Amino acid sequence: MxxxxxxxxxxxxxxxxxxxxFSALDQQLLKDCLDSGFVSSVGEYVDHFERQLAEYLGVDHVVAVVNGTAALHVSLLLAGVMAGDEVIVPALSFVATANAVSYCGATPHFVDSEPRTLGLDPIKLDEYLADILQFDGDVWRNRNTGCRVAAMIVMHTFGHPVDMDALNAVAQRYGLPVVEDAAESLGSRYKAKMAGTLADLAAISFNGNKIITTGGGGAIVIRDKNLAARARHLTTTAKISHPWQIAHDEIGFNYRMPNLNAALGCAQLEKxxxxxxxxxxxxxxxxxxxxxxxxxxxxxxxxxxxxxxxxxxxxxxxxxxxxxxxxxxxxxxxxxxxxxxxxxxxxxxxxxxxxxxxxxxxxxxxxxxxxxxxxxxxxxxxxxx
Ligand SMILES: Cc1ncc(COP(=O)(O)O)c(C=O)c1O
Missing domain, CATH: 3.90.1150.10 (Aspartate Aminotransferase, domain 1)
Known part of the structure; x- marks a missing residue:
């Protein structure tokens, strides 16, 4: 002690x-947002925040959402996870990582960590998957449960990046899409790349205890342009874009980040x-x-x-x-x-x-x-x- x-x-x-x-900048942007009257999920600060974050990460597509858990949930849906699937998840993580899998109707399949990174152990995982997975000519299934193993979540524990090259190689061997749980690792780099840009999909958290905060908030980082458009649609209650009509074409989620939170995020990102x-x-x-x-x-x-x-x-x-x-x-x-x-x-x-x-x-x-x-x-x- x-x-x-x-x-x-x-x-x-x-x-x-x-x-x-917090500093004067946070207060200034929050006041500006309040003065604008646009405090909810429509407003310029959401666009600014997404652009600013995309620029910081060096990516094209970022969708701001209500929290990191929602970002994980939608990332898994975009990765194609469906009810009845299994998803590889580190046992050593915050509960949100597994909960997001459950929200999809899928089951988390827990795997071990390595002491070098505190994240998934690529060698142990490779041996394990070789043992339990079997290819049915179409998809890889857990031979014990018969369930499709549909994706893998890696998590950068306390901000320390996992050994992504080795884990991506394992995922590729079994055709598993990878979702990065980068909730804790904004600003960390793996080799020359930013955490949150190491897989096709990543989730970031801006909860009050994270390196920067929007009060509550999260973001999905997405490589593919069409998937990014789908993320925007799904997180905006699947509302069909129209100047005045209100209609929805599927069951979506009310997951978009409010403008007020995004205003705080713009100030925080500067710092x-x-x-x-x-x-x-x-x-x-x-x-x-x-x-x-x-x-x-x-x-x-x-x-x-x-x-x-x-x-x-x-x-x-x-x-x-x-x-x-x-x-x-x-x-x-x-x-x-x-x-x-x-x-x-x-x-x-x-x-x-x-x-x-x-x-x-x-x-x-x-x-x-x-x-x-x-x-x-x-x-x-x-x-x-
Ligand atoms: C590893 C991990 N995953 C997911 C989350 C969920 O983020 P949020 O609290 O913004 O929903 C957190 C943090 O809270 C986290 O630490």
Whole structure:
């Protein structure tokens, strides 16, 4: 605890796990949006936000939606996931990753992580799929359940990119479309490419705890122009475009991001490169500080990546596992917010019966990880100490 306190300079208790950062620009754009009267899902800020985000990512098509979960849901539908399918999902993820699969009427099929990235393990996955999948001349099916395995979701845990080249190779072998759950990784890079641009479809979250926020919000990043048009249609209640008539041609979703949220997003995006820089400095400070402490380390980005370090995590050595809850209690009692990683999804009541592989690495990581305060401005506190 003393090490964390030293990094945080012990100035501003309580310390949250991740707080949003606002400035005059956020207030100015929000006021402008209020003054315009266009606060809902029609308005210029939604268009601006989508263009600004597309430019930042270097892509052509971005569709802003109400949250990251909705972005995942629609991405899976666009990937062709249907009721009765199975979708490959990391067991170590936030529950939204699996919930989005369930919203499609499909079943999450949980797979293991690797310690190098905290994301899907491409080698273990390849061996597992070779074992359980069988091609019926048309699609790949799980030989145990008979269900079509329709897609794979990769998630960049705490902002650290998965080994995408290796995972894409596995997905290609089985003709699986890949959806990137980039909810936590806006601003991270895998090799030279931005997270959120590494697959045909990606979902980003702008929840209040993310690197930038729109209050609540999300975005779908889509390579294909026609799929992007379909995403826009589906997320706008499938309304047929017409100057005054109101008609819909299928069951759509009321998922478009409101203009008010997009106004905040435009201001936040301006500051994103600075936030990434601050968060990398904070991670450096933690890494340095913990290099002197035995039995624990701070997780560092995989060698090929430039991570946004959305949440910093401590990794306890095997010998110190018994101390995890004690450390969590000490930090939280001292009003320094710390959290264990999510309870693995195959342990949650609604997902216990889902198909899964051996999840020993995810289970090991679940015991060893502790998330520690990671707001971008904390690094300023540290340097003013
Ligand atoms: C890995 C992951 N996937 C999906 C989501 C869902 O995003 P949202 O909360 O915007 O629905 C989140 C975060 O909240 C997340 O961390």
């Amino acid at each position: 003393a090490t964390i306190k030293a990094v945080l300079a012990d100035k501003r208790l309580p310390v949250a796990l991740h707080e949003p950062s 994103l490169p600075g936030f990434v820089e601050q968060k990398r400095q904070l991670a450096d400070a933690y890494i340095q500080a913990f290099s002197m402490v035995e039995g624990v380390s701070v997780f560092q980005e995989p060698e090929y990546s430039h991570s946004n370090y959305w949440l910093n995590v401590m990794l306890l050595d095997e010998a110190n596992l018994v101390m995890r809850n004690e450390i969590l209690a000490l930090l939280n009692n001292a009003t320094i917010m710390a959290r264990p990683v999510w309870t693995l999804m195959h342990k949650l009541p609604m997902y216990q019966a889902c198909p899964r592989m051996d999840l020993s690495m995810a289970e090991d990581l679940e015991q060893r990880l502790i998330c520690i305060p990671s707001s971008p401005f904390l690094v300023r506190v540290a340097s003013h100490a």
